[in-house]
Amino acid sequence: MFRGSIPALVTPFRDEAFAEDCYRDFVEWQIAEGSHGLVPVGTTGESATLIAEDHYRVIEVCVDQVKGRVPVIAGCGSNSTQSAIQNMQAAQERGADAALIVLPYYNRPNQDGLIRHFEMLVEACDLPIVVYNVPGRTVTDINVETLARIARLPNVVGIKDASGQLARVSAQRLACGVDFVQLSGNDDMTLGFMAMGGVGSISVTANVAPRLCADFHEACLNGDWDGALRLQDRLYPLHAALFSDASPGPAKYALSRVFPDFPLDVRLPMTPPSDASRRAVDAALDHAGIAVAGNRA
Known part of the structure; x- marks a missing residue:
């Protein structure tokens, strides 16, 4: 159902208001550059700082x-x-094709609580669900056995796995079946994730380098591992630089280097990236061969 390079889109703001015109242009560029799907209002879209009205409008x-x-x-x-x-x-x-459902955060439910959570979701709405496991943010982790039970629920179609544990790709493939969609949540680990049976990623880097990320995923899906490795080497410094300060500040800075009119604004408590982070992003853009404002062909 879902595959390839799926950017977790940043949400542009001007004076803290949703910059709809910029967002529409950004979405159009992502599609033109080959992105295989889009995720609005994920973590990178600053969903945690959006009120419901803004969230739904995005x-x-x-x-x-x-x-x-x-x-x-x-x-x-x-x-x-x-x-x-x-x-x-x-x-x-509003016409979304699926819902990305992060594991409940802060209150730290046990595994039974996770099962009941997803049971209630599928009872209340038949929108396809992609489970999102990111223990570093939620302080909650889902066991392979629990995921296998949830995967059997109607309309639970896959997982965005940002656990950082590559062995889980194989364990989850055996537990949930080969048709259960596994998407990487860590750009820097996606090459290994794909080799072990993943079919794509929900990506931060694809905000900035959508064509390179789409080409990387096509290489993986076609078994061109040499080509994928070359693209991994080209993109790896950018994967790191985009997390050199609190995300999505570095990603918005990178986009402002590619598009001079792209706003840097983030909503508090997020703040713009540090000077050191900006230098890391600049170096990574140069390494990847991404043209920046003033140097575009």
Whole structure:
């Protein structure tokens, strides 16, 4: 159902207001550059700083601009089951193709709580679900056995795995079946993830380098591992630089280097990246051969 390079889109702001015109242009560029799908209002889209009205408007604009050309997987997770249901229903009403559901954060549910959470979601809404496991942010992890039980629920179609444990790709493939979609949540690990049975990634780097990331995934999916390794080497410094300060600050800075009118604004408590982070991004863009403002062909 979902494969390839799927950027977790940044949300552009001007004076803290959603910059809809910029976002529409950004979505159009992503599709033109070969992205295989799009994720609005994920972590990189600053979903944690958006009020519900803004959250739903970003999804609506993304779906409207895409017009069915690629799948839209809307960020819908919450630490509250009822809030996640509300988000899913709103995303479905606005035409999203699936919901990205991060494991409930902060309250640290046990494995039974995770199962009940997803059971309630599928009972309340039939939008396809991609589970999102990112223990470094949620302080919650999902066991392979628990994921296998959740994978058997109607409409639970895959996982975005940002656990950082590559062996899980094989364990989850055996437990959940070969048709269960596994998407990497760590750009720097995606080459190994794909070799072990993954089919794509939900990516931060693809915000900035969508064509290179799309080509990388096509190489992996076609078994061109030498080509994929060359692209990995080209992209690796950018993977690191985009997390040299709190995300998505470095990604927005990188986009402002590629597009001079792309706004750097982030919503508090997020802040713009440090000077050291900006230098790392500049060096990584140069290493990747990405043209920046003033040096574009």
